[in-house]
Amino acid sequence: MHSAHAFRSSRTRTFTQHRQRPISILRKRLDAAGIALLAAALLLSLAIIVPSVQAGKSSAAPASEKRSEYNLPKSFKGKLPITQLTEDEAILHALDRLAYGPRPGDVDRIRKMGLEKWIDQQLNYTTIDDSALDAKLAEFKTLKMSSEQLLSKYPPPNQAAKRQGLTPEEVRQQYQQEMQAKRQEMRQQGIDPSMIQFETMPGPQRIQAELDLATIDRAIYSNRQLYEVMSNFWFNHFNVNVAKGADRWLLNDYVERTIRPNAMGKFENLLDATAKSPAMLFYLDNWLSADPIAFQHMQQELALRRQRFQGLFMGMEMPAPRQFPQAGRFPNGQPPQGPPKKQERGLNENYGREVMELHTVGVNGGYTQADVIQMADCLTGWTIRAPRKDPQFFFDDRIHDRSPKIVMGKTFNYGGMKDGLEALHMLATSDATAHHISFELAQHFVSDNPPQSLVNRMAQTFLSSDGDTRAVLKTMIYSPEFWSRDAYRAKVKTPFEVAVSAARALDAQTTVSPQLAQWVGRMGEPLYQCEPPTGYADTADVWVNAGALLNRLNFALTLATNHMPGVNTDLSGLFGQDADSDPSLVLSRALGDFLGGQVSAQTKGTLEKHLSDPQILQARLDDPVKHVNEGLIAGLVLGAPEFQRR
Amino acid sequence: MRISRRIFLKSGGVAMIGMTAMPAFLQRAIADTPAPNKKKLVVLFQRGAMDGLNVVVPFAEPNYYRLRPTIAIPQPKDGGAEAAIDLNGFFGLHPSLQPLEPLFHSGQLAIVQAVGSPDPSRSHFDAQDFMESGTPGKSSTNDGWLNRSLQEMPSPKASAFRAVAFGPYLPLTLRGSASAIAIPDLKQFRLFGNPQVTEGDFESMYASSVDQALHGVGQETFEAVDSLKKLDPDNYQPANGAQYPKSRFGKSLQEIAELIKADLGMEVAFLDSGGWDNHVNEGGVEGQLSNLLRDLGHGLAAFHQDMGDQMDDVVFVSMSEFGRTAHENGNRGTDHGHANCMFVMGGQVKGGHVYTKWPGMSDEQLYQNRDLAVTTDFRSVLGEIISKHLGTRDLSPVFPGFDNDPSKFLNILKS
Incomplete structure (x- = not known):
């Protein structure tokens, strides 16, 4: 939606400590009601040790676990310096930062295989099998097409018109008629509305739609999760806006062949690749x-050659020099530097x-x-x-x-x-770049205000490893700051992260869902449509605001209650048959699966209070047995404050 | 207290009518909505650095034509739709701003030229931060000038709509400890699903959340959602035959007019627009800049028409992070520059005048030999507006370190 917004506001290019805007300052306001509620909340959870709660952070963990030291087994953590998190917290933390959140079964799987081994696999992702995803992506044919093929198959309206010898308006009408017919035909065949929307969108838009859906599918389903996180991180760092003219046809090549092959490699290769990419060359002019001077020289040579060429056709008329049409309106009747050199x-x-x-x-x-x-x-x-x-x-x-x-x-x-x-x-290779990139990585993976000690260590690795992304990530992951209690759930999810982590939590199955991509936009992060070259912000102060929150809640309800065309969730499969008539079982499983069971007493209390609501336990007309409205419970949990964090 | 709510089930847009009880704290919030400040301020940020020299054209400055051989706007003397619109014999409006010409001559619109930030940064993002925080050169400021001006006028019972940004994000201008909300789309500012369960639960989850970042936001959200139920944005009819452009800018202006007329307690409104960063093919009379200005001119004129007499209580002000190079670049565009222009519109504006200390455009008069120099600090313009119009008494916390003595105001506003 709002692609034209914000030449800026969306971004903190904050990479020095003093540029931060802590949430605590932004959200100091507490009116009387708020204070009363907060006081009550604090009383309820007597255990919460306030000073240890980092600015803006939820304190879901029980007090007994605060600042405790944990001795996790070597077989689980290897050399990972985890001392402040429990085993389950460490797994969830890893899944929230190095992946797009847990899918059902992920936590158990990692507990069994060991966390260090899982991380090692993610860092060396090429050995991870991703064939199921590849098969799913095969239907997005534009991903593998070159820019030349895209321009030929989905030409810009003007070019298409020229090719057919029609006006752009005629082409548009013709196209609309074709699509109208196609739509009707598909409807008669009972095809899913989201598939109809997808199949009948105007050519050039189809390119981006496929890229959007592929990006979402990759984040939800890829087993190479860290690689996907890094691919999206680097795209955002080297942002290009699909809505700028020709970039609509250049973006696929940029994502598939410039960013992704270099996402875990050397920074300089990535920088060079972006510098040479038609998408970036076009986007930043x-x-x-x-x-x-060189250009003038070239023009003169070309003109000379043209003259020689025309000399061969003696007697033919030379084109008249171009007249400047508005010459009379300038002072002295002439623009001061003579007619504008069109070719300058x-x-x-x-x-x-x-x-x-x-x-x-x-x-x-x-x-x-x-x-x-x-x-x-x-x-x-x-x-x-x-x-x-x-x-x-x-x-x-x-x-x-x-x-x-x-x-x-x-x-x-x-x-x-x-x-x-x-x-x-x-x-x-400069020191400043090493720090800048390390800061951005730490801000993405650790916290909005990452510890300077961590950034410095990462920058050291950046310099000594020739800007090797994998090495810098490894330094970060093997730092105690990454596993600190302060970093746990310290990040507020971006809209894309909300959408993808919710789909993962629900084990949702996408077919083709342009609406899922539209929802990411509605929440404030339209994919590939960030206008300024900064990319989207990676800090909470930008994402946390009233309008955005409402859209997050609406998204959670829409997705969980199976109202998102092109996305299916099997909640009774997820929560188990036995939960079908037991709302409290559904709630405890939703809290367990989506949030590791770690929610504040307030959130839990609120949800429990409503379990007896007639909206939650419904009888259908043809079935006297009451069934739990599992989608509603799941939606409420996905809309809870705790799910907004990672 | 029971009120009716309209709910839209997402799939297929089925409308249902439901009834539900409102949480007590929201009842209080609405009952306590005070008689709001009658004065409204509407702020536009033009992101990407607008080319002020092709917007308010110094057509009597010969250097302007020397430096811009292909993109200059022709002098008005020959008239017609393809020349600058004469304002005062020296400056002219870009022809696409024609709808603003009558507003200028009737005294509703004032222009400040060669205005900007004293900071030399040509980074969009730094310069926007500096202008939005109101502290040029100081990047550690956490809140915006407009939020601080509201902090200076505490209003404990203020409406959830006291400060509203129209768009998906809360801009730095409005961030800070005074309450402010962002509304991406007025028509969709409501919760889907069954209100009894969803609104009630979400409200209490967020109201009681110990999450410092999310607690306040949740409360603002639900207060705003409830207040908005008085509105019917789907059927808003602009007054006096005003026709807003169908752009995002036009839509936001219409929503602002609607909220002002609904008397929900909105005091400041913020909107922004993009697309101004034209390094290539900026164009002159026609082109990319011209298209943006057509939107701007039509939008502001429609807003003025729609507001009618209520414009007496409204001041509109625009700004952009910096101007663009005085000379055009090698691609019929312009690069990042320094000074720019600002528009100030409203019933209390002493319009019909271009406020400027014109710095000139000869090579030695240009800032760093390339850009229009800043002769008026943007903080002096904003300071006058919030002091005279909104009634912010002490400007020093709003623009710390800047001497904003009223005797130095340009006197753009009447009182």
Whole structure:
């Protein structure tokens, strides 16, 4: 929905401690009623030790477990420095951070195989079998198509019209008629409405719809969970907005062949791949950036060649020079620099700035405006060949800046593509980048304000391992800060995380559900549609607000009560036949499966109070036996405050 | 107290009517809704850095045409729809802002030109933070200037709608200890399903939650949901024949008008718009910027028309994080610059005037030889508005460290 929102608000590019906005400050307000309620709540759970509750954190764990030291068996934790969490908490923590939350049976499985072994598998994901997911994704045919194939099969309306010799409006009408017929036919065959919606959406939109659904399916069903988390992390770090012009046709290639192959590899490879990707070149305008002098030179040569060519056709008329149509309206009747040179092209500093500010060293990384320009100079000539037909990276030496360039004190005078590659290499290997990336990773995996000690250790590994993502993750996972009580459930889920973790908790089966993707958007995170290059925020202060909360509750109810077209949940299978007539059994199983049984006394009390409500236990007309409305209970648990955290 | 609620079952949009008891604390919240501050402030943030020089065009400045050979807006003297609309012989509006011309000449609209933040950052994200926090150069500020101005006017019984952001997020401008909510879509601001169970349960789960981040939010949400039941956004009819553009901006403005007229206690409204970061093919008379301005002009004119006499109690103000380079770049666009322009509209505005200390656009007059210089601090404009219009007495906590003495105001507002 609101793709046009927020050139900013969505993002904290906060990577130094002082830029944080703790929730405690944001939510200080407590009116009289609130204080009374809170006081009552605290009395209820006498056990809660207030000072140990981190800002904004729920304290679901019983007091006896607070700050306790646990000696977990070596066979379970190996060398993982877990001392403040119980075995089940450690498993849930791992599943919430290194995966998209627990699916039924996950906790038992990890308990049996040992946590360290599971983590090791996730880090070395290529050995994990994912064939079931691959089979499921096979129906999304656009994933494997090149940009050229996408442009040819799903052309932009104008191109399609040109091809058929019609006006765009005629093409649109023709298309609508076809789809109308198709819709009717599918309806008569009794096909699921979400499938009809999917099959009849306009061509170019179909590309993104498939990518959205694949992204959601991967997060729900992939056994390579950490790899999926990292793929989405890096996409968000190197954000591209699908709604910007040609990027609709370039995004698949970007996700499938730029981001994903590099998601667990070396940072510099990923940086170079994004710098060369048509999607990024288009999104941040570098494909048009040229050294103005080199460009003029090129134009002159082209003109000369054209003249020679036309010389061969002596006697034919030369085209008249273009007149500037509005010349009379300028002062003195003429624009000061003569007619605009339509073919003029020059430097564009957009990518040069963002590659430093967002992708590498960070806004406080020590660069100046002059560095931005010279960085852009280094990258002149990095462009797209055949952008409308077969978009491919192409280095055009003819428009590359040949003068020496100085970026952050280092001179780049190699000539050709090496200028850009060396400049990117300098950025990728800099100390500031190591800290910036480590901070973002720690903020994603540990807490909104990650401990500096942890970030420093990760940055050390980043530098010593040549920016190896897997090594940096390993350092993080083998740090006590990662397993600290303070980090437990410290993160508020983003809308995507809410949607995917809820589907996992319910063991929901997706067929094709464009609506599931739409719900992620409605909750505030439309997939691949973040307009600014910052990507979406990874901190609670952005996601926690009244409007968003309402949508989360509505999502939970819709999904759990089986009202999401294209998604099926088998709740009686999930909760067991014996729970069908026993609301309290359903509740305790839902709390156990979705939240590891760890909820506050308040949440539990509220839910228990309503178990006798006629809405919960319903008799059907044809069946005198009362059945539990399991969807409603599940929806209430998925909408509870505790499920908003990970 | 029993009230009727409309519930929409998600699948197929089946409407049902149900009755239920309202929790006591919500009854209190509604009964206590005080006579709200009559004055309303509407704030627009144009994210991405609007090109103020092509919006309020200095057509009598020869350097403007020298620096922008292909994207300049022609001088108004030849008239027509493809030239700047003369405002005062020096500045002209972009032709796509034509709907604002009568508002300017009738004194409802004022413009501030060469205004902005003194901080030199050309990072969108830093500059937006600085402008929204109201503390240029200081990135540690946790709350927004508008929230702090509300903190300065404590209103313990304030409505859940006292401060509303129209969109999916609460912007930094409105974040802080004073209550504020974000409404992504007025029409869908309600809970699905059976109200007896879902609303009651969610309300009490969130109201009693010890989760510090979520407790307050839950309470705000349900207060707002209940108050909104007085509204019927599906059938809102703008007054005086006003026609809002069908854009997100137009929709938000219409929702703001609806909430103001419903008298639910809204004092400040925030909306934002994107798409202003035109490094490539920004265009001149036609093009990307022109399309955005058409939306802006039509939207504001419709809002003004819809509000009618109530515009006397409303001030609208717009801002964007920084301006764009005085010269166009190599792709018929502009890069990140410095000073920009702001629009101030309302019944109490001394309009029909472009407030500016024009810095000039010769190379040596430009900031760092490339951008329009800032000669008016944005905090002085906002300070005057919240002090005169909203009645914030002490501006120093709102804009800490900035000398906002009333004697230095530009006097854009009447009283």
